[in-house]
Amino acid sequence: MPHTPEGADVPPHGPLDRSSAARVGARPLSIYVHVPFCAVRCGYCDFNTYTAAELGTPDGPPGASRDTFAVGALAELDLATQVLGLQAPPxxxxFFGGGTPTLLDAGDLVRVLDGVRTRFGLADGAEVTTEANPDSVTEASLRTLREGGFTRVSIGMQSSVGSVLRTLDRTHDxxxxxxxxxxxxxxxxxxxxDLIYGTPGESVPDWRDSVQAALQLQPDHVSAYALTVEEGTKMHSRVRRGELPLPTGDDEADKYELADALLTDAGYRWYEISNWAATPADQCRHNLAYxxxxxxWGVGPGAHSHVAGTRWWNVKHPRTWSQRLADGASPAAAREQLTDEQRHAEEVLLRIxxxxxxxxxxxxxxxRQAVAGLIADQLVDGREALGGRLVLTRRGRLLADTVVRALLEEDE
Incomplete structure (x- = not known):
C-alpha cells in the first residue's frame, strides 16, 4: 500500500480493548505471514517489499534480513499469543505472502508454520499456502514444505507471453x-x-494465450486480477511519460469476460470475482476468511490484522519491525476500532x-429498495434474489462497485 492510513496509537504491548478481547474466539482465526523480500522489484508493484540492495548490509536485529526473518516472525507470534489469550481458537x-516467501529457505518457512502450530494449534484440515515465483522453488524445496505441513502453493505465472512479462519486469522463464x-x-x-490482465501493450490474443496456457497445466485454482497502475511505481512513471499506454476499462472488461468464459468452459467455477476453482474444495479458504x-493476525513488516472489530497495521520497514519485537514491544504502527456502520459497509463490499x-x-x-433496479439492470441475479441472496451476474461482477454504492447509498 502506498500510504499508511491514519489511526490511533497502539499500547506498547498491543493489548486489545475490552470489547474486542471479549469476542476473541467468536470467529475462526487465520494467520497471514508477510515475507517482504524480493529478488527484483517488479515495475508495477507497490507492495511493501525490499530487494537485498534496498536493505543494504544484513545487520540489525533478528528478522531484518532473509536469513533471520523467521526469528522475527516467531517473536510476533509470541506477542499474538499474549494479546489473543487462551480463548484464541486453533x-x-x-498464508505466506509477500514479496516472495520462497526466497526464504524452505526450512525457515516450516519453522514459522511450526511456530503457529505450537502456539495456537492448527484446526483439522487446516489450509496452509505459500506464494511462489516459478524460479524460486524446486521439487526438493516443495517437498520440504509439504512434509512440514503446507497444503497449497500459489504460483505467480502472471502471463505466458514473453513481451508481457518483460513489461511487468517479471524475470521468470x-x-x-x-x-x-x-x-x-x-x-x-x-x-x-495467478494471472494478471490489462498489462500495457497486452493484446486480447496475448491474454487468451495466457489463460489457455494456464488451463493446459490443469491447476486446482486460478486467480486473475486486473492490473492497477499505482502511483509511485516505475510503471506509473512510464505511463505518465507516454512510454506505455494506459489500459482502458473496456479492454479489461473484454479480458475478464474472456477469462471467465474460458475457465467456465474448462469446468472451473467462479466463487469470488477474481477467483475460480476446479471444485468447491479447491477454493482458497484463507481468502474466503477475509x-x-x-x-x-498479520505477521511481518506492514502486515494488517483484524480481530473482533479492531484493525491494525504494522510498521513497514523490516529493521523497525524487528527492532520493536526485539525490544519486547508491539510492531503495530496504528489501529482503529471499527464502528457498526464501517463493519456493515465492509460486509456488503466484500460478501457481494x-x-x-x-x-x-x-x-x-x-x-433493499435498490435491489429491483439492480435486477432490472442485470447486475444482480433475479432468481437468487427471490431466494434471499444477492448474487452478481457476470455483468454485475464487472460493475461490482456500482452495486455496492447502490446498496449502501440507498441505505444511508
Missing part, C-alpha cells in the same frame, strides 16, 4: 511455470496459478464479491 488457515507445477504435483501440493469477515452472495437481510430497508 488456526484454520495460514514462462517454461518454468510448467516445471514448478509439475514439482508441486509430485509432492502432493495443491496448485493455484471476504467473510473472520479474524486474522462472492458467488455465495450477500444475504438480502444483511442490507437495510432502504438498500
Amino acid at each position: 488456526v484454520s488457515t495460514v 514462462p517454461a518454468n511455470v510448467a516445471r514448478a507445477v509439475a514439482a508441486a504435483r509430485a509432492t502432493g501440493l495443491a496448485v493455484s496459478l 471476504w467473510r469477515g473472520d479474524d486474522w 464479491r462472492l458467488a455465495e452472495g450477500l444475504p438480502t437481510d444483511r442490507v437495510g430497508p432502504a438498500g
